[in-house]
Amino acid sequence: MSIIVTGASGNFGRKAADLLLDKVPASELILITRRPAALAAYAERGAQVRYGDFDEPASLAAAFAGGQRMLLISTDQVGGERLRQHRAAIDAAVAAGVQQIAYTSFIGVGPDNPAISTVEHTATEAMLRACGVPYTFLRDSQYADAIAQFALPGALAMGAWMSSAGDGRIALVAREDCVACAVAVVSTPGHENKIYDITGPELLSYRDCVALAVELSGRPLAYDAVTDEQKLAFFDSIGVPRRIEDGMENSPIPWPGEEMVSFERAIREGHFAVLSDHVERLTGRKPKSLRQVCMENIDKLRLAA
Ligand SMILES: NC(=O)c1ccc[n+]([C@@H]2O[C@H](COP(=O)([O-])OP(=O)(O)OC[C@H]3O[C@@H](n4cnc5c(N)ncnc54)[C@H](OP(=O)(O)O)[C@@H]3O)[C@@H](O)[C@H]2O)c1
Incomplete structure (x- = not known):
C-alpha cells in the first residue's frame, strides 16, 4: 500500500x-x-x-x-x-x-x-x-505548541496577553x-x-492559558480583553498588514491582521468549541494537555518571564 x-x-x-x-x-x-x-x-x-x-x-x-x-x-x-x-x-x-x-x-x-x-x-x-x-x-x-512556544512566551515578555477571543474556548491540541x-x-x-x-483533552479559554502561564512561570501576566477593533488597531500599530495582498514581507507576524482578528472572533463566538475523543480512538492514547506541552517547553516560558 x-x-x-x-x-x-x-x-x-x-x-x-x-x-x-x-x-x-x-x-x-x-x-x-x-x-x-x-x-x-x-x-x-x-x-x-x-x-x-x-x-x-x-x-x-x-x-x-x-x-x-x-x-x-x-x-x-x-x-x-x-x-x-x-x-x-x-x-x-x-x-x-x-x-x-x-x-x-x-x-x-x-x-x-x-x-x-x-x-x-x-x-x-x-x-x-x-x-x-x-x-x-x-x-x-489549534496547535497547543503555538501557544506554548510563541503566544505565552510573547505575552510573558510583554506582561499581558491582549485578545478579542473573550472567554470563548478551544480544545488546543499537540x-x-x-x-x-x-x-x-x-x-x-x-x-x-x-x-x-x-482535539486536545479539554476546552480552554485564552484566559485559562494565561492562568496556566502564571502558575508555571511564577510571573504575573494579565489577560487584556479587547474588542476586534482594538486588536486590529494593535496589529496596525506594529506594522502587520491587514490582508495578505498588502504584502507580508516586512510583517513582524506571518499572518495578516484581519485573519488573526477573525480567528479570535470565531473563538469568542464558539465556532471552535469542539471537543472529541477521536485522538484516543485513532491512536489508542489520550491527547496531550496544554499543561504537558507547556512543560515540554518550560525553558521558553521561564526565559520569557
Ligand atoms: N492547526 C493549527 O493550529 C495549524 C497551525 C499551523 C499550520 N497549520 C496547517 O498545517 C499545515 C502544516 O503545518 P506545518 O507546520 O508542517 O507547516 P510548514 O512547515 O510551513 O509546511 C507547509 C508545507 O506546505 C508545503 N507547500 C507549500 N507550498 C507548496 C506548493 N506550492 N506545493 C506543494 N507543497 C507546498 C511545503 O512543502 P515543501 O516545502 O516540502 O514543498 C511545506 O512543507 C500548514 O500548512 C497549515 O495549513 C495548522
Whole structure:
C-alpha cells in the first residue's frame, strides 16, 4: 500500500514520514516536496522522495504515480494561493488513481465560521467531497505548541496577553497528536469518507492559558480583553498588514491582521468549541494537555518571564 505525503519537508510532513517509516516498508512511502535535497536522509532510508509543486501542476503526475493513499497537508499560503494549490493536488491525485485522500483541515469549518483561515478549508473539503475519491477529513484544532512556544512566551515578555477571543474556548491540541492521527488514517483501513475532530483533552479559554502561564512561570501576566477593533488597531500599530495582498514581507507576524482578528472572533463566538475523543480512538492514547506541552517547553516560558 503506497502512501503519498505532500508537504513532506515541513514540520507536519517530516513527523508523519518518521512515524510512517515505523509502520510501512520505506519503499512504499512517497514523499513529495519542492526541495528533495532537504529529504535526502529519507531517500537514504529507502523512501521515494519526489519533486512536486502544486504551483506546477505538470509536476504532479510523475510525483503521484503509483500512490494509493495520500496525506494532503494543507499548504501554508493562507488567504493566498492555497485553494488553487489544493485544486491542482486533488486533480492530480484523481488522475493518478489514488484511492483515499486524507486532508489536514480545521475544526469548526463551515460556511458560518467567520475565521478567514477556515474559508479555504471549507472549500477544499467541498472539492474533496465532489472529486469521487474517498476522503478523510482531519479537522485539527489549534496547535497547543503555538501557544506554548510563541503566544505565552510573547505575552510573558510583554506582561499581558491582549485578545478579542473573550472567554470563548478551544480544545488546543499537540501537533504530535495531529500527526499521529494523520498517520493512523493512511496506514490502517476503514477511514474512507470519515470526518475526525482532532482535539486536545479539554476546552480552554485564552484566559485559562494565561492562568496556566502564571502558575508555571511564577510571573504575573494579565489577560487584556479587547474588542476586534482594538486588536486590529494593535496589529496596525506594529506594522502587520491587514490582508495578505498588502504584502507580508516586512510583517513582524506571518499572518495578516484581519485573519488573526477573525480567528479570535470565531473563538469568542464558539465556532471552535469542539471537543472529541477521536485522538484516543485513532491512536489508542489520550491527547496531550496544554499543561504537558507547556512543560515540554518550560525553558521558553521561564526565559520569557
Ligand atoms: N492547526 C493549527 O493550529 C495549524 C497551525 C499551523 C499550520 N497549520 C496547517 O498545517 C499545515 C502544516 O503545518 P506545518 O507546520 O508542517 O507547516 P510548514 O512547515 O510551513 O509546511 C507547509 C508545507 O506546505 C508545503 N507547500 C507549500 N507550498 C507548496 C506548493 N506550492 N506545493 C506543494 N507543497 C507546498 C511545503 O512543502 P515543501 O516545502 O516540502 O514543498 C511545506 O512543507 C500548514 O500548512 C497549515 O495549513 C495548522
